[in-house]
Amino acid sequence: MNFLSNIGKMTVKFIKNAGELALFAYSVITHLFRPPFFFKNIFTQMIEIGFYSLPVVGLTTLFSGMVMALQTYSGFSRLSAESAIPMVVLIALTRELAPVMAGLMVAGRVGASFAAEIGTMKVTEQIDALSSLSTNPIKYLVVPRIIAATLMLPFLVFIGDVIGIQGGYLIGVHKLGFNSATYIKNTWDVMESFDIVSGLIKAAVFGFIIAMLGCYNGYYSDGGAQGVGKATTNAVVSSSILILIFNYILTELFFMA
């Protein structure tokens, strides 16, 4: 009986949270297009997300590109298809690795900080204080973060694409003995603009997911420090899972439709 009751409780909680998230998202989306717009907050968040995430995204994509070149070499050399390495590195990075790795890294860095910051504001009544000062907290705190993350993740992924391909080039030329000009030509020749654009669209979607879940978990946190800790964990875990799910859905939509 306890087992069944726990399943029931979990189902009710899941439905409640899904409904709460849907209402929160609706409220955020309606506020996205209604003034006032807090441009200073949007700019601050853009710097926080775009600029300060550059090292972590750069390093992740650099090593992803390097590993990709090594792994494809070890596989493709069996088929004498080494010349395809630049193409594989390019496609893997622009379509998949850069958006997903950057998404997961930013979810850990930025999503967690959104949840912790807004959660702390919630439990210390700072969000109530905003309302009492005639300032809508969704508009002031959440909307700037959503806009900034949705705009800045494609920027990060674009930089990640460049650095990751550079990583593949470094391994290809300096370790695997590729001719520099040939590697660049093989990369350039197969590059299609949609490879890059599809990755950037994915990045924008991931940015939206990260900011939405970070802010949602913070906004509905309760129970003091423990509640904020839980909100932070939930923000990172749920956005990471959703990034992987939406990555599949978008890939299916872009390349299989």
Add this chain to the structure above:
Amino acid sequence: MTNLKLELTNVSKAFGPKVVLDGFSMKVEKGKSMVIIGGSGTGKSVTLKCIQGLLVPESGSIKVDGEEVVGMKEKDLERVNSKAGMLFQGAALFDSMKVWENIAFGLIQGRKMNKNQAKEIAYDKLKKVGLTSDVGEMYPADLSGGMKKRVGLARAIATSPELIFFDEPTTGLDPIMADVINDLIVSCVKDLGATAVTITHDMVSARKIADEITMLYKGKNIWCGDVKDIDNSNNPYVEQFISGKSEGPIKVEI
């Protein structure tokens, strides 16, 4: 022409099975200072949050200047809230902003005032609550509990509100600092000619701040009267509360 600033009629609010407000009613006249007393968990803070639209009651009516707040549209609620200021229990200062920016926040964001003008007012209010101008450049984390309360008070009065709410203004302060805060509240409210609603369980504070006192018990208004009548209320609940005795009709659930 009604002289009522605030009117609550049969307000009820529950969180799941826990009923917090159970048909609570209260009237506050313009320019008067009403103090709501009651033990912990009796619904005092919930009452304030319902008045400000931060919580929506299940039933009942809340009127500010004769305007119904329950079910009010977001934009109208912001307009009504712009008439009010609030001092929160923990001051609720914004950590990421300097003290003067905290005080000027309502003026800059709510009233769209020029930043320099708002800064000037913020420093003036800082002086009014007895803090020196160097505090203006500090961050909330650098302040003591008493200083935070003063800054919170300065922020609450910065927009010269018609209605001010004080949530446990003396909780966590030593008796001398509590008395300083009480004096500041009385003088600030008097200077502004504002209507004040304070919730507290500190009777020293209540006697000093109040024109009228309401006692909230189990979500209901069980006594309301002039502050000078509180010692002759003939209400066993009020008598037990102001004497602070454990014996009486109020049972503390341990």
